Every structure is written in structure tokens, then in C-alpha cells.
Amino acid sequence: MAAINRDDVAHLAHLAHIEMSAEELDRMAGELAVIVDSVKSVSEAAGDDVPATSHPIPLTNVFREDVVGHTFTAEQALSGAPDAYEGRFKVPAILDEG
């Protein structure tokens, strides 16, 4: 795993829509580098015969039958929305994304 530098952190902050000051970037780059190093030690312990895993419990095929269950009313769905209009969530117009 490659080390993480200040530019990487700035890039990630941008992607994640997190505003960070110069000091925060410096500090976070250092902290994340330590975390990445720590994770690296796992790679050293796991040999080539250990497959990468995304889940700690060896389960597969946890399915649900295709049966319709509960729904919210529009009022319930919108109850936590900062703003709503005619049964829909109202959000600022965002140009050129998505």
C-alpha cells in the first residue's frame, strides 16, 4: 500500500466535500500515514494464500424473497427533510454533477 501524502488528503477532502485548513491537512496527512502503516502490517501477516476479504463473517447469499413490505407516507418520508415542496424533497440546484 502506497503511503498517503498531503496532496492525497487534499484530493480526498475535495471529493468528500470537506473543507480543511492547511494545518488540518498537515495534521491529517500525518495521522492517516500512521493508520495506513498500521494496516500495512496486516498485509505482512496475510500470505498469498489468504484471499482479500470485505466481510468479517464468512456468509454468502443472504437474500430476501421478492415480497412487498412496509412503506412510508410522503409526510413520514419528508418529516426529517430540511425543506420540502409538494411531497418532494427540495434541494439547492447543483450544476454539472451527477
Add this chain to the structure above:
Amino acid sequence: MSDATLSFEEAMEKYDPVLGFEVHVELNTKSKMFSSAPNIFGDEPNTNVNEVDLGMPGVLPVVNKTAIESSIKIGLALNCKIAETCRFARKNYFYPDTPKNFQTSQYDEPIAYDGYLDIELSDGTIFRVEIERAHMEEDAGKLTHMGGATGRIQGADYSLVDYNRSGVPLVEIVTKPIEGAGSRAPELAKAYVAAVREIVKNLGVSDAKMERGNVRCDANVSLRPHGRERFGIRSETKNVNSLRAVEHAVRYEIQRHAAVLDSGEPIVQETRHWHEDTRTTTSGRPKSDADDYRYFPEPDLVPIVASREWVEELRATLPEPPAARRKRLQADWGYSDLEFRDVVNAGVMDEIEETIAAGATATVARKWWMGEIVGRAKNADVDPGQLGVAPATIVELNKMVEDGKINNKMATEVLDGVLAGEGTPAEIVAKRGLAVVSDDGPLLEAIDAALAAQPGVADKIRGGKLQAIGAIVGSVMKATRGQADAGRVKELILERLGVEG
């Protein structure tokens, strides 16, 4: 400002197009991909949602088994390999069409991969399109941009979001780069999307209505000079949502790329928006940092394992592929290529099949559907199958004609009666007093009168010019007000004149 374009012919002279398609298919499961909320089109906004679709904190998605089976069926129908194990991944981005700030999708482990589809072009040419992958994901919510220009995001003041579509199961089918289509690229584009649509409809896994967004196409186009192996830079035209638009969009992008390349400028790798009204595309956004989706395995879902037994069980349930079915039916019915293509284009293949099953011959079924019903349906502006002619009606009408009870002209009159709701063919024949004059007496009288009135014609027939008989038959039909059996009249005329038919 509209972009410069070259004529299609000039673009083809100079450049070789390479295509690629991403087709999104909405599955028609009863519930959503990861939640039990109903998968229904067109309800009141934000009523077909629950906590999972709204991305509430602490909720857990659970995979819909039917959606997995439908995805495997699509993979098999596209001649793909089905992954023994695969996973879901999070595609991270910020946009209000997903309340979770990520879309649950598949990244490096699609459920189906390495397939192909043989596409038949209008002249019968078969073109093989290689399928890179078909992966599962969830649909996003629907945004309506308010204020500013109607419905366009440019200048909008705010957007309204309906999450009913959020979480609807999707299968995204991605082709490999399609080379060698040349000037048939636009036609191939349309035929490919039509074939995918037909397959998912035939499988019964999607409603496949493009006008409802059940099947959506993103079309990639790039050009390269003839003889060069390396691909040019591509544009991706988003959400081209009718078959006609797919053809037009590919054609337009080829013409636009050619003009850009001719001017010596580089093509910008970007998203383009298709405008049906002007049949042009406009620049969306360039590829940028925002496309860094930071995919990672979805920790809330466990891997999918498709055992070979399960895959074979599903394979055994697949219906006959549409292309194979067409081939079989054409052979069974003995139609020429042209006849069969006309039947397919008129949209009456299923109806003819049902009519034959009801007892008609292939020739009779085609005669009625193509000769009578298609035209009436066109006038009524409905699909032929929706006009209200039951296969049994055609069989009954045809039997009456064959038995000599009514002639063809009367049969079409009876058909109109059936469509007007006047009853069954037998009832209409009785009610309207339609019946062929089958007693030879009155016919012979009329024939003698007609021969006497047209002695020149009679001589011609005697002299062997049998095509002249039409004039006499016409007179007899007129005299009997169309109630004679034309075949019988012909026989009697020949008999009368002592000529061998």
C-alpha cells in the same frame, strides 16, 4: 451555439467509427433491490419508499433474490459467463439523486461477463456485438429542476426530489468497443438496443418500456482515421431513450466528431446531452475529479455465490431467444424473407402465430393480418393486436369463404361488423343478409346477359385470352350486387363458352 458537423457521407469517407453502449435495464421485481418497498412506476412522489431507500442511519440493505435470478437470466441470454462469486460495491458521489451519497453497484466483480449478441441488420447481415459485462446496481431518485429554463438544470433555482425510483433494481449491460460497423453504425446502434430490449422483455424480467425509462441507453462514439488501430477520444451521450434517438444520436456524434477532427482540434472526452427536438447533442461536463468514485466493497452486503446448479436451473427456464424464434417461425410458415420482415415490422408476428394455432393456414393468417387488419389498425391509431380481432374470428371468416357461403368482399364487410361490435361473423352474415348466390340459375342468367352485351370479350376468351374473363366476371358481380362467388362465376363462364380453364 451549435456545433459544426460534416455530412455523414464525408465523415464516413475520412473516419472509422467505434461505438460502445451502456444499457440500463430496470427489472420488474415486485420490490426493490435492497428494500421491501414496492417497485412501481408513477405513484405519488415519495410514497414507495422506506428507511432503506432514504438512506436513514443504521439501516441494512438485504438483497432481493428474484433480482439476482433476473440478472443471471439476462447474463445467460447475453451469452455471458456467470461469476461464481461476486460482490456489491459502493460508488461514492454527492448528488441529491441518492440520499446515501453512494450508489450500491458492482465494480470489479460483475455478476455476468464476456458475452455476445448477434444483431441482425435490416438486410439480414449479422453483426456480432461483444458484451464486456452485465452488473447489478440500484436506480437513483428522480430530480425535477425548477425555475430557470423549463426542466433544464442550467439556471434552475432549486430541484425537487422523488425517491420512488431510488433502489429499483437495475442491470447495466456494457459492450466492448464495437469496431467495423462503418456507415452502418447508426443502424447497428438502434438494432443493438432493440435486441437488448426484446431479450429482457422476452425473459419477462423487465417491462422494457423505453418511454418509461425501463431501458435507457448511453452511447459512446469515437472516430479514428481509416487504418489506424488506436481508438480516438470518445464522447458519451447520456440517456438516449428511444430507439430512433439512439440511431440519430450516434449519427449526429459521428458527424460532429468528424468536424472537430477536421478542424485539427482534439475531441474533448465529455458527457453529451441528447436533445430530441433539435436532434443534436450539447456539451455536458468534462471528465473530472468528480468521476473518482472511490469504489470499495459494500460492507453491509455479503458476497453472492451463484452455484453452477443454480445457474443451470435458471438456464433451463429461459424462453426461446427472440432471434431463434423468428427463424423457426419463418421456416414453419414458409414466408419469403421480405414477407416475414414485413410481418415483423408490422408487429403482427405473435398474432399470426396465434391465428395459425387457432386453425388457419400460414397464408390465410398473413392475408388477413397484413391485408386487412394492419391497415385498419393504422387508421384507428392502435397496434394491430389491440384492434379487437380474435384469431378465432379470422378462422371463422375464412371457413365461410372456403365453404362458399360468402365471398372475400363480404368477408371484409363482416370483419368491419365484428370490429363495430355487431356480433360474431355468423350473426353478422345472418343479420345483414349476406350470402353468396350459390344457385347457378341466377348466375347463368347474369353470365348470359354479360356475354351477350360484350361479344368481343366472349370471342377473346374463346380464342384463349383467359385474362379477358375479368370483364365478364365484373359484370356478373355487378348484376348480383357482389353476392356471387367469383370463383364459381369463372367456372360457369368457361363452361358456357366451352373453354378449358
